[in-house]
Amino acid sequence: LSQNGYDFTASGSTMKFDGYLKVYGEYESGKDVVLPSFEEQEQIAAKELKANQHFTEPPARYTEAKLIKALEEDGIGRPSTYAMIIDTIQARGYVTLEKTSEGSRTKVFKPTEQGILTTEKLDEFFKDIINVRYTAKMESTLDEIADGTAEEVATLKDFYNRFQPLLEHAYENMEKKELEKVGEVCPDCGGELVYRTGRFGKFISCSNFPKCRYTRQIDKPEKEKPEPTGKMCPDCGSELLKRKSRYGTYFLGCSNFPKCHYMENLEGERIVSKKDKAKAEKETKTTKKTSAKKTTKKTTTKKTTTKKTTKKSTTKKTTTKRTKKNEE
Template sequence: MTAAEIARTTINIEAGQEKEYLFEAQGQRVVFPGFLQIYSETNDEQSDTLSEKDVILPKVEQGQMLALKDQQKPVSLEQLFTKPPPRYTEASLVKKLESEGIGRPSTYAPTISTIQDRGYVELTDEKKLKPTSIGEVVTDFLADHFTKIVNLGFTAEIERNFDRIAKGDEDWVEMMTDFYEPFHENVVEKDKSVSRAEVLKRRELGTDPESGKPVSVSIGRYGPMVQIGTREDEEKPRFASLPSSLNLNDVTLEEALECFALPRVLGEYENGEEISANNGRYGPYVKLGKDFFSIPKGEKAENIELARALEIIEEGLEIKSKRVIHDFGEIQVLNGRYGPYIKSGKKQL
């Protein structure tokens, strides 16, 4: 169905002795109803859809003097704030993918798991999917340099091609060649032309009062980080992880400098191993020897004390003991999300 065509008009009205006030009136008129005609005919409750779309402005000319309709009535001021669209939940994101013709039931769950596993989004306490700093940088990069690939229409068309291939109506080799050859050429070209600095989008925050060196934030190998100094300095720059509670785009100089107060040595465990608190790629944690234990949401590595750290460690060790079925040294049998599995080094079976 053809899209509707709507003509929109804006009138700017200047007022005041020095024309220091600007008022705006907006109107619109349906030129061609398109899909709206069908919508109004098939929805009894929305039978007035077309007429409601029309907001007719009075006829005026440029430079015309306008009179205030009721000069006895004072002009009232009201400030309105537009609410941003709500964040997606996992369920509403699946619904959006379905409506756009992207993916299929077998790919929805893996897609949502992947963007969380890679740290592109995180689940809030309200079960909303919130983009992380890494997710925003990756999205901006793809939108700037791989516009066609991240276009919803392109992705939906690929899905339709897969359906035609499954029915035998299209050759998969030809389809993949048409896609991959220009895509590969673009990857090679971007690898040469796009600098690392452009991708990382370093943001300068100010100057460290102690050293007088610049303080900046950017994306590093292990996620968002704070940097004091530059690689051109005689001394190596100092780095600290930016906690997930802070965002690259709005973190302040003071907040960034607080990151260098970590790691904090809290004390020793009963076996003499050191206990410390720090911020990492996936949030704040307590470290005991080579083991890491996540600090619950709402608590910070900057102010956690030894007693609380011991509680977190004990809880973590208890969970770990239930996870290990058998330990044969280099090989372990573990309880996983989908049942028992074998782990040897970095390999999982």
Template sequence: MSQGVEWNHCLPKTAWPPTCISDEAYAAAVDYIKGAYGEEFVNPERIVYKSKGKTQDAHEAIRPTDVNRTPDSIKDSLSKDQYRLYKLIWERFVASQMSPALYDTLSVKLMAGDYSFRASGSRLRFAGFLEVYNKGEEEDEKVIPKLTEGDKLQAKELLPEQHFTQPPARYTDASLIKTLEEIGVGRPSTYAPTLTTIQARHYVTKEAKNLFPTELGEMVNEIMKGYFPDIVDIDFTANMEDRLDDVEMGKEEWKQILRDFYPDFKESVDQAAEKLEKIEIKDEESDVICEKCGRNMVIKYGRYGKFLACPGFPNCQNAKPYFEEAGVNCPECGGKVLIKKTKKGRVYYGCENNPDDCSFMSWNKPTGEKCPNCGSPLEEKGRKNPKIVCSNEKCGFVKDKPAEEENED
């Protein structure tokens, strides 16, 4: 039996829209929308988006200098990355002043004895701003056939599925910035330095775009929460930035902010200096033997990351760079393949004997297998949908990465 049939309307808004555009830009956008899509696609009233905390309200949004320069009209003059960036800016600028999209949504409740099932479907009635984003693309719709209360439906198939609650996903650069923006901490100009600092000081490490706290990071976090709870509180940072905005606007005196902040802060620092013991992170012993004294070298943290040092310091001052192993052998000489980084932080894979006795180096992780077509080494390529490809570009061999390997990563 079906019951509770109801039609609703859904009015989605554009994501990350411009917060402020000039009158000239608005008029140009309206004229373009009328000519390209029709007058019904222009929103009846000018749309003005307010940013949280009003920190960016004084700045005009990034926008095209001329809305008539469509992405496709200048595509041949741009590189691939330039085109994608311009297309993103142009589309969001135009969409921000267009009418909302209009959906017809249908929710149906099916009764089967003591059990109930729910199904929902939607159909796009009016594209609105989606006309810019989905031009030439078919809308993925789940349409439910017309039903009336009391209809009897026949069950064709039951698919028993079990779902388990997943833990929250690790932060990535993008999700961390989004969280900082939502809670009002920082400014757009401080997000990139924040990400750089927490990695440079080894509070977190990045693996496959995910950020993982290090032992040092967890210790620093506990210390800060224990001795400076008021400062690491989210509301403190947000409120302090609001007060600094008031100073800029002439509503508050900056010296008064210092008078309110410094006495309690100095007391917390003095207590921490008196009670806090010196914390040492135990060195991790490696299997690398010091060639000078024969001891197992240990992994230490330095200004530029991990390095290997002899535990016999200061009698033995031997030290060398530390590289993690990729878990496969070099396809050229059989040595260990190490995970290395360029000066700009880009990851690559090189043989432990490089450059003295081996020249192997690759941007892609070697799998340790040979190509069945030409015998060249196979490599793993891609992050979202990783593939196993032949390192010989002329060969063209490609296969999907086995699912069990993806789970292990």
């Protein structure tokens, strides 16, 4: 319908043949709207106007299975490469696999900040190459190369003739993000430390990269270096070093670790680790079991000897009685 320059549309259905409804009976659906009969160019009068607000919903996020199905439908990848594709987008930090809700078993892919930024830049500067149709066509061409119906050199030449100008344009025009400063000095070269983003998220790096390759994680502070004490290990004679445990306490440990496990506290008292303590207890139990086996074996031997002696004595007595009887 047209009115004052605006077009109005309506959708619905009109039953022309009841078909299976003859068996199942009348079918009602809240979604189906039966429209009255209209003639073309017919003039109608508006009785009532209703304005309903409606928000369009975004497509549902991909699960692993749905993503593989979408790749298959678009002709991207092969059954042997689907697992690698899914692993790669996660390893590079483009997406994370998260549950849809607490207690749910279903996991969906959610784009990360790095993934969104990468997609935006690729779409802006490499739109002709980074798209579904081009990728599917390239997959098909690679199959033809494997079958011998297409030339490898010609395919590569065609790709680089298109890719090289796009790469140069992106290098010249893509804005470079200013690196956020940490406010610390690099311990290796004295340069300024900055935040960078890698495949595993943010990390701290030297601003003089690649000349200086100092890096460290943000949440984990640097470990304190062991301090020499001049004191010797009573077990192996190596020097004891002052170390910091993961709980923040200090202790003296042998510099010959892991060959020597000697430790002591700052007061000079020996520290026995749980591992060494368990090992010592196991050795003690094994020694006790071995001793018990030897004792049992000796006792059995004695019993056997006694039995044999008794048997011999009985035989001897019987023989004596028989001899006396014969003499009589």
